[in-house]
Amino acid sequence: MEGTDLASKYDIGDTLGVGAFSEVKLATNKHTGERYAIKIIDRAKCKGKESMIDTEIKILQQVRHDNIIQLHELYKEENRIYLVMELVTGGELFDDIVGRGKYGERDAANLVHKILKAIDYLHCLGIAHRDLKPENLLLSDKSATPKVMISDFGLSKIFNDEEVTKTACGTPGYVAPEVLKRQGYGREVDLWSIxxxxxxxxxxYPPFYHTNNVVLFKQIMSGKFEFDRPWWDSISDAAKDFIRHLLVLDPQQRYTAREALAHPWIVHYCGVTRTEDLSPVIVKRNKSRRRTDTL
Structure with missing residues (x-):
């Protein structure tokens, strides 16, 4: 809504967060009383990052999923862009993990199940998030059973059918090995992060860790990790098998989101995910094995 007066529709309230070139404020619709989060992007602060902002907005305008943060309205002014977003009040999943220490298998599987369904949806639209991490997963509220919501599409990429990219991006501990090797990568990077x-x-704690990023990246590119004793002794073999199918060096052998949803560990706790509840897929074949790719 270019040129529309935002202030005539919304009461702008407290600051909820501040980023490198944006801030998020609480807003209330004057007519309905509904509350939203307004992300205010300062155009002057994002010089050189315009394409990243444009991609994020394009993605937010396109996606509609229960586990993805929703864009309700867009306002543009000469110096600022206003994104009227769905308000979530449960905080970052990162803080919830820190508070709990870890999750039981049922809770973990239920969270992963929701993330996978959202990623399957994005991949079907040709979108890779490219920066999945607990800090970018928000909880809808502070109830005992909040929704988990994927947010922050600033590093996301819209892929064409056969497109790969060599741009290094992501967060060190969660980045896929093919990103570090800069040999080209696709949507499979999101499954490594999951x-x-x-x-x-x-x-x-993470499977790969070092205070020196050079050493950390070598760990990731080796693909070697352990289920350390005694911390993993009580965790099921099915959970470990699920992780082994995601932390796979070869992205062509790594599970897709749809394959991960069908893994026995997810099915045991979350039931079978019905095909009609997911986006359409196109089945491709390669020399190594039958494979289902989402487009």
């Missing part, structure tokens, strides 16, 4: 997140859910 593998790391699942590992953390179950034990409270």
């Amino acid at each position: 593998g790391v997140i699942t590992y953390i859910f179950l034990c409270g």
Whole structure:
């Protein structure tokens, strides 16, 4: 809504958060009383990052999923862009993990199940998030059973059918090995990140860690990780098998979101995910095995 007076429709309230070139404020619709979060992007602060902002807005305008943060309205002014977003009040999943230490298998599987359904939806639209981590997963509210919501599409990428990218991006501990090798990568990077997140859910620490990023990246590119004793002794073999199918060096052998949803560990706790509840898929074949890719 270019040129529309935002203030005539919304009461702008407290600051909820501040980023490198934006801030988020609480807003209340004057007519309905509904509350939203307004992300205010300062155009002057994002010089050189315009394409990243444009991609994020394009994605937010396109997606509609229960586990993805929703954009309700867009306002543009000469110096600022206003994104009227769905308000979530449960905080970051990262803080919830820190508070709990770790999750039980049922809770972890239920969270991962919701994340996978949202990622399957994005991948079917040709979108890779590219920066999945607990800090970018929000909880809808502070109830005992909040929704988990994927947010922050600033590093996301819209892929064409056969497109790969060599741009290094993401957060060090969650980044896929093919990103570090800069040999080209696709949507499979998100499943690696989900593998790391699942590992953390179950034990409270990451599978790859070092204070020196050079050493950390070598660990990731080796693909070697352990289920350390005694922390993993009580965790099921099914959970470990699920992680092993995601933390796979070869992205062509790594589970897709749909394959991960069908894994026995997810099915045991969450039931069978019905095909009609997911986006359409196109089945491709390669020399190594039958594979289902989402487009």
